[in-house]
Amino acid sequence: MTLLSVNGLTAFYGDFQALYGISLSIEAGQIVAIIGANGAGKSTLLNSIAGLIPNRNDMIQFDGEPVGALRAPQLVMRGVALVPEGRRLFPSLTVRENLLIGGQLGRRGPWSLHRVFELFPMLHERADSPSHALSGGQQQMVAIGRALMSNPRLLLCDELSLGLAPIVVKEIYAQLPTILGEGTAVVIVEQNVMQAVAASSHLYCLQEGHISLEGASKQLDQNAIKAAYFGV
Amino acid sequence: MIGYLNALIQGLLLGGLYALFAAGLSLIFGVMRMVNIAHGDLIVASAYFAYFVMQMLGIGPFTSLLIVVPVVAAFGYALQRWLLNYTLGAGDLPPLLVTIALSIVLQNVLLIVFTADVHRLQAGSIEIASWAFNSELSVGVLPVLQFVTSVVIIGALQLLFYKSSFGRAFRATSDDQQVAQLMGIETRHIFALAMALSLAVVAVAGVFLAIRTNFNPFTGPLLLIFGFEAIVMGGLGSLWGTLVGGILLGIAQAIGGQIQVGLPFVAGHVAFLAVLYFLPQGLFPKVSQ
Numbered sequence: 001m002t003l004l005s006v007n008g009l010t011a012f013y014g015d016f017q018a019l020y021g022i023s024l025s026i027e028a029g030q031i032v033a034i035i036g037a038n039g040a041g042k043s044t045l046l047n048s049i050a051g052l053i054p055n056r057n058d059m060i061q062f063d064g065e066p067v068g069a070l071r072a073p074q075l076v077m078r079g080v081a082l083v084p085e086g087r088r089l090f091p092s093l094t095v096r097e098n099l100l101i102g103g104q105l106g107r108r109g110p111w112s113l114h115r116v117f118e119l120f121p122m123l124h125e126r127a128d129s130p131s132h133a134l135s136g137g138q139q140q141m142v143a144i145g146r147a148l149m150s151n152p153r154l155l156l157c158d159e160l161s162l163g164l165a166p167i168v169v170k171e172i173y174a175q176l177p178t179i180l181g182e183g184t185a186v187v188i189v190e191q192n193v194m195q196a197v198a199a200s201s202h203l204y205c206l207q208e209g210h211i212s213l214e215g216a217s218k219q220l221d222q223n224a225i226k227a228a229y230f231g232v
Numbered sequence: 233m234i235g236y237l238n239a240l241i242q243g244l245l246l247g248g249l250y251a252l253f254a255a256g257l258s259l260i261f262g263v264m265r266m267v268n269i270a271h272g273d274l275i276v277a278s279a280y281f282a283y284f285v286m287q288m289l290g291i292g293p294f295t296s297l298l299i300v301v302p303v304v305a306a307f308g309y310a311l312q313r314w315l316l317n318y319t320l321g322a323g324d325l326p327p328l329l330v331t332i333a334l335s336i337v338l339q340n341v342l343l344i345v346f347t348a349d350v351h352r353l354q355a356g357s358i359e360i361a362s363w364a365f366n367s368e369l370s371v372g373v374l375p376v377l378q379f380v381t382s383v384v385i386i387g388a389l390q391l392l393f394y395k396s397s398f399g400r401a402f403r404a405t406s407d408d409q410q411v412a413q414l415m416g417i418e419t420r421h422i423f424a425l426a427m428a429l430s431l432a433v434v435a436v437a438g439v440f441l442a443i444r445t446n447f448n449p450f451t452g453p454l455l456l457i458f459g460f461e462a463i464v465m466g467g468l469g470s471l472w473g474t475l476v477g478g479i480l481l482g483i484a485q486a487i488g489g490q491i492q493v494g495l496p497f498v499a500g501h502v503a504f505l506a507v508l509y510f511l512p513q514g515l516f517p518k519v520s521q
Contacts, residue, residue, distance in 0.1 A: 052410060076416035084414065092405040093400065101404050104397055105416040150416065 002064075003028045003185050004049065004154055009059045009068075011044050011209075018044040020209045026154070026202075031176060031186045033200035033217060035193050037229060040206040042189045043085055046156045049187075050082040051075040062154070077105060080154035085159045085189075087143040089131040096127040098142050102149030109151025110182045116145035119175055137168035144172070148179065155179065157188045161195055173199050193225060207231050233370045239490035240409025240421035240483055245375035246444075247462075248382025251475040252437035253455055254462035255386060256430040258474060260377035261463075263318060263406050263426040266327045270334040271434070272456030277338055278304050278435040283351055284391065293353040293439050301435050308431030320423070335452065342449035350446040353439065378440040383475065385433060402426060430456050439444070454497075461504040467514025476515055 004026040008039040011019040017033050019041045020046075036042050045224060047053045048068075049060060055068035055158060061221045070078075082104075089098050099113055117124040119140040134230060140160060147155055161169040169192070174200060180186060190196035197203060205228040213220065213228030260268050274361075278300060287298045315334075319326040353371060355374065364370035393399035405412040405422045412419055439448070441455070458481060465475025481500050488499020507514065 050414060052413065072410075072413035073416045073418050076414060082414050084411055088408055088411045090404045090411070092403045092407050097400055099416050100397070101400050101417075104401065146415070 001028050002026070003030075003062065005061045006045075007059055007061065009045070009048060009055060010039070011048055011053055017204060018209055019048070022209075024204055024211065024214070026185050026187060028185050029180060029183060030202060031180060031188065031200045033195045033196035033203045034189045034206060035191070035203065035229060036188060036206035037193070037223075038107060039208075040077070040079050041209040042206055043158055045152070046082060046158050046187070046189055047205070049154075050080055050156055052082075056216060076150050076152075077107070079107065079151070079153035080156070081147035081150045081154070082156040083140075083143045083147045083158060084159065085162065087136075087139045089139055089142055089146070091130070091132045093131060094128050095123055095131055095134065095142055099123075099145050100151050102146035103151075105150055107151040111148045111151050113149070117146075120145060124141075137164050137172070140164060140168075140172060143176075144179075153184060155184050155186045157186065159189055159191065160192065161192050169195065193229065197211065205229055208220070234280065235490055238369060241369075241485040242344065242375065243483035243486030244479050245371075245482070246486065246509070247489040248379040248475070249437050249441055249444075249478070250462045250481050251456045251466075251478025252382050252385060253435055253459035253473060254478055255389060255473045256434040256437070257456075257459040258463050258468060259426055259430045259433070260343060260388075262469065263353060263402050264423045265324075266316065266320060267324075267331070268316075268326060268430075269331040269456065270338060270452075271331075271430075272454065273335045273338040273342075273452030274304075274308075275434045275441070275445055275455050277342060278431070278438035278450040279353065279447055280342055280346055280449075282435075282439045282442065283353060286353065293355050293443055296434060297439055300515070301432050304435040305428040305432040309424045309428040312427035316427070317420050317423055321459040323364075332426060334391050337435060339452065345429030348448055348450075350448045351442070352446050353442040355443045359443065373474075374443065381440065382478075385436065386471050386475050389429075389433070393471070394397065398425075431457065447463065458500070464509045464514055465504060467516040470516040473514060473516030480515075 006012060006022055006024050009019055009022040010017065014035050022045060034042050034045065044053065048055050051070050051072035051074065055067045057069035059067040062080060067078065090101065093101065099116055122138055123141055123167065126138065129154060131139065134142065160172055173195065176186060188196060188199060199219045203215065203217040203220060205225060206209055207228060213224060249399035257268065260266055281304065282293055282296045282300045285299050286293060316327060316330065319330045320485040358374055362370045363373065390477040393402060401417050401422055404415065405417060405419050409419050429484050462481050463474055465480050482505060484503035485496040485500040488495035
């Protein structure tokens, strides 16, 4: 079943066009990776889907309904959650408060404070610390937990591995199957190509606002990915 | 000497009101980074509205709060939601210009409706009731009531901000508006609620002030300055700091008035400038992150 479909999505920053007619679709329970160099339009794509950038209504369909014109709070209500690039925790809130605010809409589902602490036990110990006192990896766990607290059906993750030690990245990626086990579709945006290929079942490569390559992650040829990534 | 002790006590009690003006102002600035130049005029407008309600219903100023506070809060919500929200997001200038204009409009509407005559809210016998410690030193019931009210309101705001889900949404919005939206928070609604809360607080302060002193349509800007001074002295970002800032301002004014009748405002400004010079972060600076 198609959970999300993006149809000919365009995006502009003033006169600058960031996306040129992007189309893709994501099935429920799938992990899809979007890779691309800096400035390829990956974050713009995620922000458009999450409702931070307004679009024409028919450009994005979620669960069979056009949602392109909805704003972020309305999309969260429907089950689209974004883990923003750079984590962006609320610095004046504690770890626990950051998680609670993610769940404040009260969408029903498997995720609760308790379940997030099970997923990342380290956060339980630091629950009452200010969020900025945590290490980068722990902050990323809070950011993921915060998004999960809204019980999303589609989880969008922007650059999970950015600025984190490889071992921490591995630890975080190891939890993706658990998240998926709850029937959530996950989109990961990555600059780390190997990580993206390993973690996903389907892969899109963006280049200067176009999709330059797509296919089942395990079947794509290394050289084809390299060519699509760098545009050589 | 006893005169100075008296001034100290009066200033302390008056300072609670300044802290409330400041709390309303810093609430708005904290949540939406907006400086509301019309803040003082909204305080004065609340006092006039209380005057109007008292005349219409024949009730006292304290009873009038039951009507004034909710109506002013609702007005604040509407003002933010359907006017001031449209000025946000395009830099600091649009909200400044629009609230300056609002200030001018409010002053002139009050001038047309209530004339330039000074008004005062009559509270009856409580105005002159006092506790006498000895023949020279006594403390008025009204100033004590107003100070206690101020401390209770500041304490309640503190609880609201740090212990409720409502306050959590305020703080999150203050930290990062975009990510707050990703949490399902309608920031436009939160902004409007913040303005409603701010004006509810200043409506109480406005009514208390209007019982104490005369006011006219042009009193607002002075109150705005008192609010700013209390915030800066206390240090942005701490409600208890704001209370201390308000009290310092009140004490400085009262001591100034004790030295010479014409000095209270000058003394307040001097104290403000002194704090700004020696402790530019205020007495209770926000802990850096």
